[in-house]
Amino acid sequence: xxxxxxxxxxxxxxxxxxxxxxxxxxxxxxxxxxxxxxxxxxxxxxxxxxxxxxxxxxxxxxxxxxxxxxxxxxxxxxxxxxxxxxxxxxxxxxxxxxxxxxxxxxxxxxxxxxxxxxxxxxxxxxxxxxxxxxxxxxxxxxxxxxxxxxxxxxxxxxxxxxxxxxxxxxxxxxxxxxxxxxxxxxxxxxxxxxxxxxxxxxxxxxxxxxxxxxxxxxxxxxxxxxxxxxxxxxxxxxxxxxxxxxxxxxxxxxxxxxxxxxxxxxxxxxxxxxxxxxxxxxxxxxxxxxxxxxxxxxxxxxxxxxxxxxxxxxxxxxxxxxxxxxxxxxxxxxxxxxxxxxxxxxxxxxxxxxxxxxxxxxxxxxxxxxxxxxxxxxxxxxxxxxxxxxxxxxxxxxxxxxxxxxxxxxxxxxxxxxxxxxxxxxx
Amino acid sequence: xxxxxxxxxxxxxxxxxxxxxxxxxxxxxxxxxxxxxxxxxxxxxxxxxxxxxxxxxxxxxxxxxxxxxxxxxxxxxxxxxxxxxxxxxxxxxxxxxxxxxxxxxxxxxxxxxxxxxxxxxxxxxxxxxxxxxxxxxxxxxxxxxxxxxxxxxxxxxxxxxxxxxxxx
Numbered sequence: 001x002x003x004x005x006x007x008x009x010x011x012x013x014x015x016x017x018x019x020x021x022x023x024x025x026x027x028x029x030x031x032x033x034x035x036x037x038x039x040x041x042x043x044x045x046x047x048x049x050x051x052x053x054x055x056x057x058x059x060x061x062x063x064x065x066x067x068x069x070x071x072x073x074x075x076x077x078x079x080x081x082x083x084x085x086x087x088x089x090x091x092x093x094x095x096x097x098x099x100x101x102x103x104x105x106x107x108x109x110x111x112x113x114x115x116x117x118x119x120x121x122x123x124x125x126x127x128x129x130x131x132x133x134x135x136x137x138x139x140x141x142x143x144x145x146x147x148x149x150x151x152x153x154x155x156x157x158x159x160x161x162x163x164x165x166x167x168x169x170x171x172x173x174x175x176x177x178x179x180x181x182x183x184x185x186x187x188x189x190x191x192x193x194x195x196x197x198x199x200x201x202x203x204x205x206x207x208x209x210x211x212x213x214x215x216x217x218x219x220x221x222x223x224x225x226x227x228x229x230x231x232x233x234x235x236x237x238x239x240x241x242x243x244x245x246x247x248x249x250x251x252x253x254x255x256x257x258x259x260x261x262x263x264x265x266x267x268x269x270x271x272x273x274x275x276x277x278x279x280x281x282x283x284x285x286x287x288x289x290x291x292x293x294x295x296x297x298x299x300x301x302x303x304x305x306x307x308x309x310x311x312x313x314x315x316x317x318x319x320x321x322x323x324x325x326x327x328x329x330x331x332x333x334x335x336x337x338x339x340x341x342x343x344x345x346x347x348x349x350x351x352x353x354x355x356x357x358x359x360x361x362x363x364x365x366x367x368x369x370x371x372x373x374x375x376x377x378x379x380x381x382x383x384x385x386x387x388x389x390x391x392x393x394x395x396x397x398x399x400x401x402x403x404x405x406x407x408x409x410x411x412x413x414x415x416x417x418x419x420x421x422x423x424x425x426x427x
Numbered sequence: 428x429x430x431x432x433x434x435x436x437x438x439x440x441x442x443x444x445x446x447x448x449x450x451x452x453x454x455x456x457x458x459x460x461x462x463x464x465x466x467x468x469x470x471x472x473x474x475x476x477x478x479x480x481x482x483x484x485x486x487x488x489x490x491x492x493x494x495x496x497x498x499x500x501x502x503x504x505x506x507x508x509x510x511x512x513x514x515x516x517x518x519x520x521x522x523x524x525x526x527x528x529x530x531x532x533x534x535x536x537x538x539x540x541x542x543x544x545x546x547x548x549x550x551x552x553x554x555x556x557x558x559x560x561x562x563x564x565x566x567x568x569x570x571x572x573x574x575x576x577x578x579x580x581x582x583x584x585x586x587x588x589x590x591x592x593x594x595x
Contacts, residue, residue, distance in 0.1 A: 083458075124555055127481035134489025138461075138496070145454065145500050153500065160497040167490065184555060 008108060008115040015370065016119035019267065019377060020099045024259045025060035031385050038389040051325040052332055070248035077148045078245065084146040088246065088253035091139030095261035098132040101125035102267045103187045105277050105369035106284040110359050116187060117366065125186035126174065129268055133223050136261060137163040140232055144242035155241025158396065159225065159232035165403035166222035172411035173215035176418040177272060180208055190276030194283030202280045205273035211414045213273040215407055220265040225258065227388040231396055266380035274376055277369035287365045295348045302344060306337050433473055439466035451509055453499045457492055464488045475547055478555040
């Protein structure tokens, strides 16, 4: 194994870790702040380390510490101890594994060799994700059953019924996408979305197949047990559902697993319908041909946006008490911003002056695409959170009616029409 | 390396199958069945058949057993409701002993098979592309017949379910 291969593999695995595990505190923070703003309050913003609050992000680390150090309590009524302990692990592991096949960037070419930018370089990524989306529900079901509690059992049964119904619709909406893309390799799908329709519209999945896109987003909400489909833990009816009897880090694993599943669903939606790592109108070839112009654009735009952002911080980030340690935060943040600017702009200037070579061009394209993917992922996660705090929860019968009487016929008709169109147009 | 993985997977499959038969509590049986099916899927992956491996996990481990577990949980069987099995171990041993001659017959049949190369086929053998080409060129009629059979089964299930609710 060459050094390049090892570093690419390590980079991909670290990326998978970052966008799944490291993003969890960020997502929890986003959830609480967005909920706060939607409900016309502020959300957590006081917790700090040496004065640095990062807009409340530090609160997530405090929450995590609390979960880790809580007493690990298991009710005496729980008889199947092994299954009780295993079920949060199942939820966590399956959610984490489904991140493994998401392409973070286009295939990287170094010295004539091509490297797939996925943590697990396989070309049947979509099937892999479907498999682990289906396995994740075992955690909820078994957790609910092993808790030996009526409410938990109800939560587990609800989770199972919901996943069975929505998996069918999810599969059918994916089939119409498979007909369009002609591949189950997620990398091929994203490459397809780098094209332009009629020369000016990006050929994103949501534009080619809006019906399938909406169906898939709805079913992804149901598969991840997010509101409005969170009847498995409907706290107004069945206490906490499947996790009623869980506490401390056992509950923490369920909690983290839920956010990783949300991240994985967002990543899949971005990959299938929103162009994945593609920057709109700038696919990989265009990026490679115009890399110097892009460097110049970054050198100009980054300092300007940083300046506006710093002004905004200075105006808004004020702690009313004089002499409080949190008043020093603004200075730290601005120093950090200037540091980031120097770290990005200086190398770019050096590259512009001395040239970057082919490998350098490829690597910088990959880095740009990774950044794009992360931004899109965060936007999709924001959408998930936005929906949770906007819509109310479905009743159980409404949920099943929606799946079987509305979504399933639409999905079947969509597959049928897509097939006819593809054959008639001969694409 | 491949041999070690195969042996581990095979052991998992065998113990999963045994657990499926031996456990008294139905939910443990279902879980053992999952272990068995996932291990079988792993063996498919070893034999360079990634499509079969994924289908095994999506359909059997993901969908069918979920339905099975759902029904078991829905019935919520208590320990007192389970049947008494006083001579379980003896019955199993006698049954296994009775099957030994049959096993010997199967082993003999294996030994008479002609010699063929027993190595794992290449990477393209079980990929989704070659599998699809084979299925829709060589086996199209059986494939469509099976789908009609499944459709008939589906209609039959709906008819039976409706009958029950109308008659009360």
